[in-house]
Amino acid sequence: xxxxxxxxxxxxxxxxxxxxxxxxxxxxxxxxxxxxxxxxxxxxxxxxxxxxxxxxxxxxxxxxxxxxxxxxxxxxxxxxxxxxxxxxxxxxxxxxxxx
Amino acid sequence: xxxxxxxxxxxxxxxxxxxxxxxxxxxxxxxxxxxxxxxxxxxxxxxxxxxxxxxxxxxxxxxxxxxxxxxxxxxxxxxxxxxxxxxxxxxxxxxxxxxxxxxxxxxxxxxxxxxxxxxxxxxxxxxxxxxxxxxxxxxxxxxxxxxxxxxxxxxxxxxxxxxxxxxxxxx
Numbered sequence: 508x509x510x511x512x513x514x515x516x517x518x519x520x521x522x523x524x525x526x527x528x529x530x531x532x533x534x535x536x537x538x539x540x541x542x543x544x545x546x547x548x549x550x551x552x553x554x555x556x557x558x559x560x561x562x563x564x565x566x567x568x569x570x571x572x573x574x575x576x577x578x579x580x581x582x583x584x585x586x587x588x589x590x591x592x593x594x595x596x597x598x599x600x601x602x603x604x605x606x
Numbered sequence: 607x608x609x610x611x612x613x614x615x616x617x618x619x620x621x622x623x624x625x626x627x628x629x630x631x632x633x634x635x636x637x638x639x640x641x642x643x644x645x646x647x648x649x650x651x652x653x654x655x656x657x658x659x660x661x662x663x664x665x666x667x668x669x670x671x672x673x674x675x676x677x678x679x680x681x682x683x684x685x686x687x688x689x690x691x692x693x694x695x696x697x698x699x700x701x702x703x704x705x706x707x708x709x710x711x712x713x714x715x716x717x718x719x720x721x722x723x724x725x726x727x728x729x730x731x732x733x734x735x736x737x738x739x740x741x742x743x744x745x746x747x748x749x750x751x752x753x754x755x756x757x758x759x760x761x762x763x764x765x766x767x768x769x770x771x772x773x774x775x776x777x
Contacts, residue, residue, distance in 0.1 A: 511623030515616055516607035518627070519634035523609075524659040526641015527650070542772030543639040548737050549744035549768030550633050551611070551728040553761045556745035558618060558721040561752050574718030575725065582729045595722030599715030 570606065574599030608660055608691060609634050611727055614720050615761075625758025632765050640667040647671070647679050661687025664727075740768055 559575040560566055578595040586594070607613055612630035619626035640662050647670060650658045661683070670683035708714060731737055744764035752760045 508620065508623050511627040512607070512616065515612065515627035515630040518631035519607050519609050519612050519637070520660060522631070522634045522638045523641060523662040524656070526638035526662060527645050527648070527655055527659050529638070529642070538773055540639070542769050543635060544731075545736075545740050545768040545772045546632060546765055547611070547636050548728065548731050548740050549764045550615070550629060550761060551724045551731075552741035552744040553748035553764035554615065554618060554629075555721050555724045555728065556749050557752055557760055558717075558724070560749055564757060565753055566749065570715070571718045571721065574715055575721045578718075578722035578725045581722075582726050588723075588726050591726045592719050592722045595718040596715035599718035600713060601715075603713065603715070 570599045570602035573602045608694070609637060609663065610694070611724070614723055618720050619758035619761065622756050622758035625756070625762060629758065629761045629765065632762075636664075637662045640664075643667065643671055644683065647676055648683060658683075658687075661691060663687060663690060665690050740771055743767060 555575070559571055560568070562569055574595040577598040578591050581591040581594045607616070607630065612633045615633050616623075616626040616630040619629065641659070644658075644662065644667060648658055663686075666683050666687035669686040670679045673679040673682050705711070708716070711717070728741070732741065744767060747767060748760035748764045751763060755763075
């Protein structure tokens with residue numbers, strides 16, 4: 508686990524440093540730019556889907572689904588970051604307490 | 607590692623550290639793109655460049671390139687970067703110390719915090735048809751393969767799909 512943390516940390520820092528160091532024309536290539544824009548979208552979306560709809564690697568509708576729904580609503584209403592997270596946590600906890 | 611989305615990514619696939627590290631690094635690639643936009647503005651070298659690199663973030667980049675003059679942009683970058691660095695890490699420390707006080711984190715809905723954070727991070731990127739298509743496809747692929755592959759692999763498959771889409775299309 509610590510090897511993964513250390514490796515990922517070094518990788519993330521190296522990417523930041525590379526962005527400030529690499530000649531602009533390399534990263535300015537339109538395909539690189541497109542991939543750079545699409546990658547975070549795909550990753551974040553995949554994380555959201557997996558964390559919302561699966562429990563222990565199996566598809567399952569849990570209280571988390573309701574929490575994520577509230578998060579989407581909060582983001583749509585332009586709520587601050589912290590409010591979005593607290594609303595999702597509170598809703599999930601509430602559903603668990605009731606059901 | 608000072609880049610929030612990558613931190614969350616690594617933690618959420620803790621069952622499979624290698625896949626977690628890979629997705630953390632892939633999520634960090636956007637910081638390299640930010641660096642490109644910041645280089646002509648910051649004009650840093652040596653030790654100051656090493657420090658500036660650690661402060662390249664969604665927030666500091668937004669505050670830097672949103673200003674009308676280069677001077678304001680530099681002030682925006684450094685103040686935002688340092689402020690986020692200090693408070694993010696302080697809050698992380700508080701969270702780490704406080705976690706032991708919680709008997710069962712699920713009672714507080716803590717497992718909903720990460721997806722909610724990702725939803726908030728994703729929302730500003732969802733402009734136009736292509737981001738929606740990529741996001742829906744990535745989510746669907748990840749869910750479909752989850753029961754059959756090790757943890758973390760669904761995320762990496764979704765990332766590969768995005769690379770393929772990026773290589774194929776024109777902008």
